[in-house]
Amino acid sequence: MAGIGFRLQKLMRGGTYAGVFRAxxxxxxxxSGPLVLSITSLSLLGLAVAAFRGPDLTLFFCSVxxxxxxxxxxxxxxxxxxxxxxADADFSGHRERVWPLLTRFMGAxxxxxxxxxxxxxxxxxxxxxLFQLSCIFLSVQVGMxxxxxxxxxxxxxxxxxxxxFVIGYAASLGLGWAFFHWLGPDWxxxxxxxxxxxxxxMLLICxxxxxPDADGMEGVRTVREAFKAYELIALSxxxxxxGIWADKFxxxxxxxxxxxxxxxxxxxxxxxxxVYMGFLSIIPGMAVFLLKFETExxxxxAGFFEDLVAKAPLETLERRRVGMVNSLRAEVLDLVKYQGxxxxxxxxxxxxxxxxxxxxxxxxxVFQVVLLGSFLLLLFLTFLTVLFYLDEQxxxxxxxxxxxxxxxxxxxxxxxxxxxxxxVGFVAAAMAGLLLSSWLAEKHMETLLFDTFTRQPxxxxxx
Amino acid sequence: MSRxxxxxxxxxxxxxxxxxxxxxxDQLIHAHPHLRFAIFFIGSDQKATxxxxxxxxxxxxxFQIIHLFERPPAEELDAPRLGEQVKKELQANLExxxxxxxxxxxxxxxxxxxxxxxxxxxxxxxxxLLHDRTSWEILRRYYEKNFSQVSxxxxxxxxxxxxxxxxxxxxxxxxxxxxxxxxxxxxGYAGVLGALASHRRGSPCFLTxxxxxxxxxxxxxxxxxxxxxxxxxxxxxxxxxLALKNLWIHMFTFLGVMTYRASDPIxxxxxxxxxxxxxxxxxxxxxxxxxxxxxxxxxxSARKRLAGSPDSxxxxxxxxxxxxxxxxIKTLLRASRMAADVIPDLRISLHGPASEDxxxxxxxxxxxxxxxxxxxxxxxxxxxxxxILADEDLIVLTSISEALPLVILEAxxxxxxxxxxxxxxxxxxxxxxxxxxxxxxxxxxxxxIASPSETADAMVRLARDPDLRHQMGRAGxxxxxxxxxxxxxxxxxxxxxxxxxxxxxxxxxx
Numbered sequence: 009m010a011g012i013g014f015r016l017q018k019l020m021r022g023g024t025y026a027g028v029f030r031a032x033x034x035x036x037x038x039x040s041g042p043l044v045l046s047i048t049s050l051s052l053l054g055l056a057v058a059a060f061r062g063p064d065l066t067l068f069f070c071s072v073x074x075x076x077x078x079x080x081x082x083x084x085x086x087x088x089x090x091x092x093x094x095a096d097a098d099f100s101g102h103r104e105r106v107w108p109l110l111t112r113f114m115g116a117x118x119x120x121x122x123x124x125x126x127x128x129x130x131x132x133x134x135x136x137x138l139f140q141l142s143c144i145f146l147s148v149q150v151g152m153x154x155x156x157x158x159x160x161x162x163x164x165x166x167x168x169x170x171x172x173f174v175i176g177y178a179a180s181l182g183l184g185w186a187f188f189h190w191l192g193p194d195w196x197x198x199x200x201x202x203x204x205x206x207x208x209x210m211l212l213i214c215x216x217x218x219x220p221d222a223d224g225m226e227g228v229r230t231v232r233e234a235f236k237a238y239e240l241i242a243l244s245x246x247x248x249x250x251g252i253w254a255d256k257f258x259x260x261x262x263x264x265x266x267x268x269x270x271x272x273x274x275x276x277x278x279x280x281x282x283v284y285m286g287f288l289s290i291i292p293g294m295a296v297f298l299l300k301f302e303t304e305x306x307x308x309x310a311g312f313f314e315d316l317v318a319k320a321p322l323e324t325l326e327r328r329r330v331g332m333v334n335s336l337r338a339e340v341l342d343l344v345k346y347q348g349x350x351x352x353x354x355x356x357x358x359x360x361x362x363x364x365x366x367x368x369x370x371x372x373x374v375f376q377v378v379l380l381g382s383f384l385l386l387l388f389l390t391f392l393t394v395l396f397y398l399d400e401q402x403x404x405x406x407x408x409x410x411x412x413x414x415x416x417x418x419x420x421x422x423x424x425x426x427x428x429x430x431x432v433g434f435v436a437a438a439m440a441g442l443l444l445s446s447w448l449a450e451k452h453m454e455t456l457l458f459d460t461f462t463r464q465p466x467x468x469x470x471x
Numbered sequence: 472m473s474r475x476x477x478x479x480x481x482x483x484x485x486x487x488x489x490x491x492x493x494x495x496x497d498q499l500i501h502a503h504p505h506l507r508f509a510i511f512f513i514g515s516d517q518k519a520t521x522x523x524x525x526x527x528x529x530x531x532x533x534f535q536i537i538h539l540f541e542r543p544p545a546e547e548l549d550a551p552r553l554g555e556q557v558k559k560e561l562q563a564n565l566e567x568x569x570x571x572x573x574x575x576x577x578x579x580x581x582x583x584x585x586x587x588x589x590x591x592x593x594x595x596x597x598x599x600l601l602h603d604r605t606s607w608e609i610l611r612r613y614y615e616k617n618f619s620q621v622s623x624x625x626x627x628x629x630x631x632x633x634x635x636x637x638x639x640x641x642x643x644x645x646x647x648x649x650x651x652x653x654x655x656x657x658x659g660y661a662g663v664l665g666a667l668a669s670h671r672r673g674s675p676c677f678l679t680x681x682x683x684x685x686x687x688x689x690x691x692x693x694x695x696x697x698x699x700x701x702x703x704x705x706x707x708x709x710x711x712x713l714a715l716k717n718l719w720i721h722m723f724t725f726l727g728v729m730t731y732r733a734s735d736p737i738x739x740x741x742x743x744x745x746x747x748x749x750x751x752x753x754x755x756x757x758x759x760x761x762x763x764x765x766x767x768x769x770x771x772s773a774r775k776r777l778a779g780s781p782d783s784x785x786x787x788x789x790x791x792x793x794x795x796x797x798x799x800i801k802t803l804l805r806a807s808r809m810a811a812d813v814i815p816d817l818r819i820s821l822h823g824p825a826s827e828d829x830x831x832x833x834x835x836x837x838x839x840x841x842x843x844x845x846x847x848x849x850x851x852x853x854x855x856x857x858x859i860l861a862d863e864d865l866i867v868l869t870s871i872s873e874a875l876p877l878v879i880l881e882a883x884x885x886x887x888x889x890x891x892x893x894x895x896x897x898x899x900x901x902x903x904x905x906x907x908x909x910x911x912x913x914x915x916x917x918x919x920i921a922s923p924s925e926t927a928d929a930m931v932r933l934a935r936d937p938d939l940r941h942q943m944g945r946a947g948x949x950x951x952x953x954x955x956x957x958x959x960x961x962x963x964x965x966x967x968x969x970x971x972x973x974x975x976x977x978x979x980x981x
Binding site for chain 1: 601604619622623625
């Protein structure tokens, strides 16, 4: 009989929603993970150093800050791309690819960190060789730290990450202190870096244990391929970290009241301490947010995809979508309530707390501005996370880009207009990011069904 | 290049597929050496069109091929930004198709959209239908109107795969060569493409259907296990449960209706199929029956040899066909047992390949043993039809389904009577179709399907009565010469081609 009829089931199964869904595995990372953990550690370290009325530790702290901040900017893109690839491998049941993938990314991060920190500390500072080598060593550890902790966060080993950080930081401080006392002030950095090595080892061992052996490199993306596949994610990581640090660098380089610590290492004591203290205010909000987001929003999100794959009618999917929108709104409202109250209390009490910590009126002003900025940043992160959940890479990048550019421009302007404007750059950037990301998140949640279905290619490129 | 006289619109057949229809197309082209043919072939994908099983005859001046299920080129999958005007027009076109109140409106809408894609809608790509908001909103409304409780993911993908070939056809109309007459050899995609081309070029279109496409697709869809059906005890029941299967069936039915509306005449092989066509929307006014034919001359020597062989008391019975379940060989074997009980020296030969369904063939062999038919039934294997027929006094067919079995015509051409089940065209072949035809007398005995006793009775009756055999054989011979002579059959097509080409009314329409 004549006729070709219709094509068979093979193509009917063409629709896989894995690509969208797996985005969520790494989404929470950008806001929740090691990033905050590290900045918090840095803030605490800063406070400890400030409170420590002994020898002058400015050079040490300033170098650590420099290493942390530059490595975040240098490896932020790689961290996000690696984590996304790990999520892909995990989702497609190829956990054995995690380790080879990691080795490839480490092979990229380590040289970058060595080349950058070596050229900086060897040529742009006049410290002792021991100190310089310790800094390079620390720099490599920190670069690895971003990769490893990000990866473990994506695989949801939160407790292991936090545990490793606590032990690693205790080791860093302990060894730093011990080296300082037994071997001399110059050895502080070496001890601190060695403590980080402990942290890296713990993270590495954890990953090695939790992922199966690979047969080879088959199916494992190279770093170049990964960047090509996730260009926008890489750019988001870069822009986001620039956005976080832009105002600090601008103050160090151009602000009134900066001091040259050593060579090209600058500090702005007036600003820095207030900034770190202000940033610490994010912790309670972060806790609420993480808890809520991991439970409420992701439950709705997962429910949406479960229903979709379980062949629910459109009505049910629409209900799920509305549920997601409502849950997000409720979470943001909670966040505003708790974190808002906390911030408000700190704002009011700032006049009393600051002087007792030995900080002046100007620093209190900076502290108050940073409080506001951190509050806005937290909200921005919430919506940014939603965008990553929805795999809206373009929008996420746009928000990070606006965040970075605003911080650079407004901070530059604030330096030009004088001290009373300091801190405005970060607030403006967080505000811009918040407005844009909330608008985009709302918009994408509105069109979730349309996007989820119509973006599926009819003929997937990979079988 | 001058304009072809006839453009054959073919779907999944000649020259890339072997089979009855392909052979018929081959003969059709050869039978009209004075006409220039164009072929527009619709295949599923590249793989399906790698080997040609037939030479392309010399009077084929144009050969086009499209693949409906091949992945479209990358640029076709893009979704370029459309201008506001184009967007509006696209929406109007899609709405007209999706929400058409009836077939006539939908047909008009499909024609309009195909024309629009060639004019104002040139910039539209299939990607726009896949990814744009316009088509999404329409699909969503369509879903809410008719399918609101159905699995949305399945609905969505069903629509994508359902509509992709339709899109491809609308875009392909432009590729169909300009011809004086369009001749579709099935409904479905070929029929619709013929209909659209005919509308576009203003040339008449007609249809020859061998099997009934709509019915074949319905059977396929009903049997398909990959179309989602929720379990019966769920909230959905009855029609809702089968909504997606119905979606497929509706589309194929619509393709049929669109072809039938555009075609005149609508030809089938025998009255049973004509009734089915009518059921699926063909206008009886336009229907014609033109059967398959044979060349009686080819069987002349076999007939003479048969006629010359001495009338022995024993009667040689033959079956010609594949050893497959649809031929119901088991009923034939049971009937043989019953007949052999009455006529001990009965000999029955089964001619045909057993390779297609070896399990069934094995079962048949076992059955021969268990019925004790060892010395009576022989499996001979395939052979040349005229040689086989020269050695058989009676042909038996116990199929549960047939169209117009050529083997009956071939038996008739040798003057051999036939015992056949009452399926497909068998009744009109054995008893005659028209009054004039019936007057020629019966050329064999009809039996119920799956009735060994009826088949056995018929065999016994003919085996015992050589005169009846001769009489029936004679009727068959006259019938085949008069109504099933291939030259005459093809002559009817010649008439149709001529009249349609010259734009005259068909001669038998007063």
